[in-house]
Amino acid sequence: MQGTVWPVITNDVYVQVALVMLIGLASKNSILIVEFANQLRDKGLSITQAAIQAAEQRFRPIQMTAISSLIGFWPLVVASGAGSSSRWSLGTAIFGGLLAGTVLSLLITPNLYITIKTLEARFLKGEKSDKSNNNKSDKNKPPSPPENQHSPGKTSETSPSSDNGSIQQDSSEPVNPKLS
Numbered sequence: 001m002q003g004t005v006w007p008v009i010t011n012d013v014y015v016q017v018a019l020v021m022l023i024g025l026a027s028k029n030s031i032l033i034v035e036f037a038n039q040l041r042d043k044g045l046s047i048t049q050a051a052i053q054a055a056e057q058r059f060r061p062i063q064m065t066a067i068s069s070l071i072g073f074w075p076l077v078v079a080s081g082a083g084s085s086s087r088w089s090l091g092t093a094i095f096g097g098l099l100a101g102t103v104l105s106l107l108i109t110p111n112l113y114i115t116i117k118t119l120e121a122r123f124l125k126g127e128k129s130d131k132s133n134n135n136k137s138d139k140n141k142p143p144s145p146p147e148n149q150h151s152p153g154k155t156s157e158t159s160p161s162s163d164n165g166s167i168q169q170d171s172s173e174p175v176n177p178k179l180s
Contacts (some may be wrong), residue, residue, distance in 0.1 A: 010089065012086075012089060014086050014089045014090040014093070015089050015090070015093045017090065018089075018090045018091075018093035018094045018097070019093060019097065021094060022093070022094060022097040022098060022101060025069065025094075025098055025101070026097070026098065026101030026102070026105055029058070029062045029065075029066075029101075029102060029105040029106070029109070030105050030109040032058050032061075032062070033051075033054050033055055033058050033062075033105070033106075033109045033110065033113070034054075034109065034113055036053075036054035036057055036058055037050040037051050037053075037054035037110075037113050038050075040053055040054055041117075047113075047114055047117045047118055047121070048114055050113075051110040051111075051113045051114050051117075052110060054110070054113075055106065055109070055110040059106065062102065062105070062106065063102075066098060066099075066102040069098055070095060070098060070099060073091050073094050073095045073098070074091070074095065075091070076088065076090055076091020076092075076094070076095070077091040077092050077095050078091075079091065
């Protein structure tokens with residue numbers, strides 16, 4: 001192929017080494033997002049909120065790492081001279097793979113986290129969703145007693161009745177017969 005600017009990429013040992021490097025570089029981003037999301041889940045956030053917040057928190061560090069790596073690999077992509085074919089094939093595989101892997105890990109990892117954790121909660125733990133889990137814990141709590149509403153400056157004491165356990169007002173305040 002004479003006259004072409006870019007040589008044809010073949011699946012040689014250089015591309016295979018680049019793919020092994022790429023697996024480590026790309027998986028690091030997803031591991032960080034998932035670890036942050038798990039920490040946020042431990043703090044009480046829902047699955048969706050944890051995934052979104054983790055992706056937002058890790059966005060800048062992931063972009064900084066990816067951009068600096070891409071700038072560092074660029075000389076391999078535009079290599080010329082003796083041995084440029086091996087450098088070009090290594091650099092092209094790493095550069096293209098890291099660029100695609102970074103974009104996809106920022107988009108796909110939070111969605112997969114939400115999907116997998118929701119399925120785990122539904123099938124392995126028996127929970128239906130984040131909303132029903134919160135409501136279930138509220139149902140187990142005993143009802144709180146009603147708050148006394150008074151006009152400013154007036155205080156009244158309440159005491160439980162001995163016959164039915166309801167709260168009655170002290171006899172010092174007048175009782176409205178329409179309300180009882």
